[in-house]
Amino acid sequence: MHAENELRGRRRERETLDRLLRDVRAGHSRVLVLRGEAGAGKTALLDYLAGRPSAGRVVRAAGVEPETELAYSALQQLCAPLLEHLDRLPEPQRAALATAFGLSAGQPPEALIVGLAVLGLLAEAASERPLVVVVDDAQWLDRMSEVILTFVARRLDAESVALVLAARPADGQLFTGLPELQVDGLPDADARALLDAVLPGLVDTQVRDRIIAETRGNPLALLELPRELSAAELTFGFGGSSSSLVSRVEKSFGRRIAALPDDTRRLLLTAAVEPVGNVVLLWRALDRLGVGPGAAEPAEAAGLIELGARARFRHPLVRSAAWRAADPADLRAVHQALADVTDADQEPDRHAWHRAHATAGPDADVAAELERSASRALARGGRAAAASFLERAAQLTLDPVARSARTLAAAQARFASGAFAQVGALLAAAELGPLDPMQQATAERLRARVAFAQHTGSAAIPPLLDAAARLTAWDPAAARETYLTAIGAAVNAGRLGGDALPRAVAAATGVPAGDEPAGRLLSGLITWHRDGIAEAAPLLIRAAGAIGEDRDLDLLWLTGMVVNEIWDDAAFLDRTERAISRARAEGTLSLLPTALTFRATALTYAGRFADAAGLLDEAGALAQATGPSPHPATAVILAAHRGRAEPALELIGALTADARAGGAGWLLGVAEYSRAVLHNGLGNYPEALAAARVATEFDDFAVTQWALLEMVEAAARTGEEGLAAQARDRLAARTGAVSTPWARGTQALADALTSGSEQHYRDAVDALAATRLTVQEARARLLYGEWLRRENRRGDARDQLRAAHETLTAIGADGFADRAGRELLATGETVRRRIAGVREELTAQETQIARLAAAGRTNPEIGSALFLSPRTVEWHLRKIFAKLGVTSRRELTAS
Template sequence: MAGERLRGRRREREALDRLLRDVRGGRSHALVLRGEAGVGKTALLDHLAEQASALRVLRAAGVELESEITYSALQQLCAPLLEHLDRLPAPQRAALATAVGLAAGKPPEALLVGLAVLGLFAEAASQRPLVCIVDDVQWLDRMSELILTFVARRLDAESVALVFGVRTPAESLPGLPELTIDGLSDADARKLLDSALAGPVDARVRDRIVAETRGNPLALLELPRGLSTAEMAFGFGGLSAAPLAGRVEDSFQRRIAALPADTRKVLLAAAVEPVGDVHLLWRALDLLKIGPEAAVPAETAQLIDLSRRARFPHPLVRSAAWRSGSAAELREVHRVLAEVTDPVTDPDRRAWHRAHAVAGPDEEVADELERSADRARARGGWPAAAAFLERAAELTLHPDRRVSLLLAAARAHSDAGSFGQVPELLGAAEMGVLTPLQRAGVEQIRAHVTFVLNPGRAAGPPLLAAAEQLRDLDPAAARETYLTAIGAAVHTGRADPDFLRSTAEAARSAPPGDDLAGLMLTGLTAWILEGYAEAAPAMNRAVDAMTRMSDAELRLIWLAAPMAYEMFRFDVLDQVTSRAVQVARDTGALSLLPNALALRAGVMHYLGRLDDSSSLVDEAEGLMRATGSALQLSGAVPLAAYRGREPYASQLVDAMFREAAARGEGWSLGIAGYFKAALCNGLGDYQAAFDAAREAAAYPDLAIYHWNLGELVEAATRVNAPDEAESARTLLQERTSVAGTDWARGVQALADALVRADEDRYRAGIASFAAAGMGMQAARARLLFGEWLRRENRRSEARAELHRAHEAFTTIGAEAFAARAARELAATGETVRAKTPGTAEQLTAQESQIARLAVTGRTNPEIGASLFLSPRTVEWHLRKIFTKLGITSRRELAAALQS
């Protein structure tokens, strides 16, 4: 029994026992056992499996040779659970079926596959608590690691344990709870060493060995094996500077070398066959005319267990067996394994074996690998596709084909987000003879990687160079590449003002087109080079086209939304951001969802729905945590600015300033300036608002220039800076008179009212914002009107407007503005009662999110998909919510949340 074999490890066993108690009690846990090779991680995982024998236990392990086969580890875990597949929502069911090869379809997004696996685990655990053990994570295929890490971060109330073993210094599984596995204590290490020694050893030598191995159990057991007392006199053959894992593996290699030739071949074949399928292994060995008796010496030496599955006692044994084979022997073993692997049910693993069985170029195998790459791409396995394509490039004799395969591998790595390998592949492709289209493709891939890693000044020149080469070869790709270059220049903004103009001048040579990218490009180049009024027709044509965006074109929303903001087209923003979020959620589009959530959150705050904006920001942050991405501040900053909760809001704004300056993103500096001005205007710190808005409005950034001008007018009128107020009002009019929307009319009417103290313009501004559906801006206009009425000593009228503003801000959750309205009411002699916390405010942030989504009528699976939780976790949280609110059903939720 593993528990009996474990010496010491009390702390580790107690941690695993606590984990199992929680899982039996209905909670979920993820845990990473991290330590060096041989330190005992696998023994502890075996102990966990034995202690969980009454539960459902699933095991998988990464295999170095299999690390390029997409979803290979995930298939090991999910295969026994596929009986629950039909209980998943249809999009998740289809995604997982495609990922594991049960069905054909579009390449599934990793996020959707992750939600499906989370749901599958939850469904299985509803019958019996589930323990999933994954060892040797450092050798998992990249997609399996990505999905399982996502699932581990979202486990909550499903009765699932997901426990990993990973070597140090591997950087796998960041951010998950960890249990570091160190060497044994000196006392336990001495006892373990004594059990492995052939005879007595000098105490000083024994102490040196314990110190040298750092209490590593495998080293203590393996390194003395076969050494005499005399050989042990100076430790393990004398002091060695070699890494401990390498020395242990060398010891295993020596033991393997002493075995009969056929036995060594059994170990080699078992090491190369990654799944541990004993029947397949024996069929392969039969082709080599090796019978079962050849395995007996290896089993007697405890180097392998072939009872049910081919299993090595430690990965270092597998590694030693693999490295013990000569190149010819390895090719021979791969050849027979390919012959016995079913080409219908397991074509990719067969292709991989064939690829390693050939000694030189082989067009037939290259063809097979290319087909495997196509299948991998269809399942969303971009890393595996890249690996297949790279090997196919090595095996082809045709130079043109080699170039195409290398470029395809580079694109696959880029799509997978593994940008580090792209330059080498592009460099290898450039050593061949490239067609003009291929050369343009090389530049496009390089430029795309540069833009993704740094969407500012550095990305511009390579994007323009790629677009220039694509112009006559692929007009559509050229337009989109020029558009991305414009986006890079917009992000750079005030950090390099000349860059925007020079980029637009270069983009004017783009081939014309009436697709969305072409319309956007035409509008933006005119906006940059000709001015607002002249560009307005082209800009509006592009914005109109956004209402007809295809799902594929939604990827352009990162630049499309700022164009809609620039033209005061709130109707389009509302429609397009809502659709983008829905499509991204439905498809699990990880490349689209973060942007879509942030943009939709911004629209919600203009609508005066800060609770909904908060839900979207929380969802975006949950997504970042679930996927291990760096948290972005931009979604949380406007929310904090309008709520005005100090000092938290100022800290967020200041952090945004610092990050934008560090990245050289002038556009983000302008956005941060707007948030600072809005925050300070809400708090009544008008001088700080004036300083921030004046600096932010010094450069006409796309989308946010009129935001900053509006804040500047308000602050300037309060700090007695009439010239600055009038100048900002005039600059606004140059835009609002051209845009002509309700939003534009509201902005201008309010600016006019502030500068000219015009009652009719105040009323016009309030009406225009209300007509546009912009509840936040309407409330701010009403507050300003009420303040003006009070200063005009029209107290009764002022109280009416200020009460309405205060009520609106209180409902919205704009606490700073509500407090400002309360202060103004107090100045009129009116007392405002503070809002007392209701029962709903006792809910946690996640419970509030779930409750709000439930009120909208969403089902548990729909709520789970939105918040990256399993439906069973949503159900568990809803029960807690009902208890806290004192209700028994969803029908009562809306009223309870209002209390």
């Protein structure tokens, strides 16, 4: 395809790419996904971008369909030219990247650390001159390359890096949410001009129009499909085939390949299977197959392939056409030839992969080699690749015991990679062979974990209980952990789970007690359900203490609920902060979104709304990049406390619908509690009372206690004294089980609202002031100030209301702040609106950076904590200094 034809009618696209390069040269980073069907011209646009004089340094890679299961294969192509900068990275990142790429041995690296290392590598390379990173056929990237590049795309900021990816129309979550440029067919005039350049003779205008309509202006289809047809045949268009355009173009390439000499077809097949275009390796393999250099001429003359420094197909559809049309025996022969010429010491995994595909039947040696490759993949963090190796190893294994063991290991690797939908079939295959009791229990537990991962409500409970029962005799600690998960699922099912919780508790009673964190939690939750919080509180306090010292983050989702149930605000804030630090330091991909959202909840109650919102944004970005979704409750709780009715009610409605659809009754409790908070803040007390009634009609762990105080306030304000007293007494049964300032302050406030006792108001303010719960303290002052105003003590009321108004305004609790402002006006005080001062407000991310810098953290340390490059941190700090009117880190502490 000639360059003038490739870019015909692409003015808009060229301007977009030119603007992207200008931004990068100005010191910004830019990300763009070219999205379009095969043949639309995405590769030509990438070539245009890479060839621009202003592009700076360019590195390229492409996804290759046969390589989709080899971990980091595409990422390694991109990073190989940049490894000269590896020594500039912090040691943990350097080690993670070296391990991922097989350059050195080490602990299996977590994806987030590898992602941060790649981000740093790109930033270091771009510090010399702008860097353009080009990835073609991104739909065929291996899973780990896809995850890392998506992460990097979302963290690029001020590194002078352009990351441009070309991909087919969106499939699932592939690079969604990133800036996109849709590459459609050519406009009619350009399509006609391109078609006229390749038509074999005069063709009727109506026929031309039909061809353009059928191809939708796709440049490759316009160039390729008329090639085999005469003018007479073209009179009927392309025959009215119902097959897809891509399929028709691929079949056209297939027919052209079929017409070539045998050796030329074998050359194209070998090039299609050899993924990186290594011409030296290609010719060595062809020599094994008896194919000489002359075989290349017909393929090159047909414009199907270029054999220069690298082998490059005219279009990926040529590769797929050669690959898919191959006779199975020929394909095995090609794989065997490539295995023979691939260095088993330098590239053991690719060698094993070729051997596996060269084998027609069971082969114990090849299966063992694949198993070793799986171990190497796991050591590099490539769980999806390990699963593929193990699956193929199992297929080549004749011994039923070894076959089942390898299939079970493949199922575990698929689960670890997040591919939950593939686990069930693998477990069923594993169970066809003999599994010993421990293996069977492992399979049951894995099936239960999949059920819990895919559906955290009551549907997950039966398989969890079955797995726990099997594990009890073989691994009591694993049984306790599984029973704990079942009870957690029942707690999450809540009011929608029927008798799920008592069934789970009854089943868990038979397992021996354990002193490990999961065992302690299990004992506490069993006691909570059977005997109430008063009996359970000491056990839960002991369990929470043990978890605080444990480095395993798997129990975080339940620990956050426990510390609320025992009214321990210090533990809530401290442990969620430590959990984030550990999850970030270890790069624990599956747990960081959970840690971020639980921390965001703690910060909401601490009145740090901007920080909480920043963490939720980060969790959402990570979820888009990697799959694990952040907990949905936190955003709703934050929105309710912010007090902006329309967005809060929209989120509450969405959470309610999702909770009912997923059988998660606990989230219904959160939704109605949040609705009560919102309406209490807005002064809509009847609506708040109605929501609080729903929230408290079921005893939701760690939610009912929040909702009871909202019910006391709403009932007291609507004159429902009996309801207020009932809610106060229910609350007292919970706060009386522990002795913490949070519990004492909450109960004193409920007592004040129902009795009108000033001493209770004072006790509430004093106790809550001793906590780190800024929102609750401010609300206590607001309620005290309202009571004082009604008692005609305007001067005293002003003191409390002014303090409440200032705090609630500063943190962004708009509903409660407006309510405090109205009360303050009623005392005769002028309420000034907060005026935007000379200083511009910091964004949530800038606030995090400023806080870490003020604490003495270096730019690389801040970058590691927030998954940013040090160069981006420095850029943000310059903006922060300008906004705050300071010139040094030392001055940040006083700002």
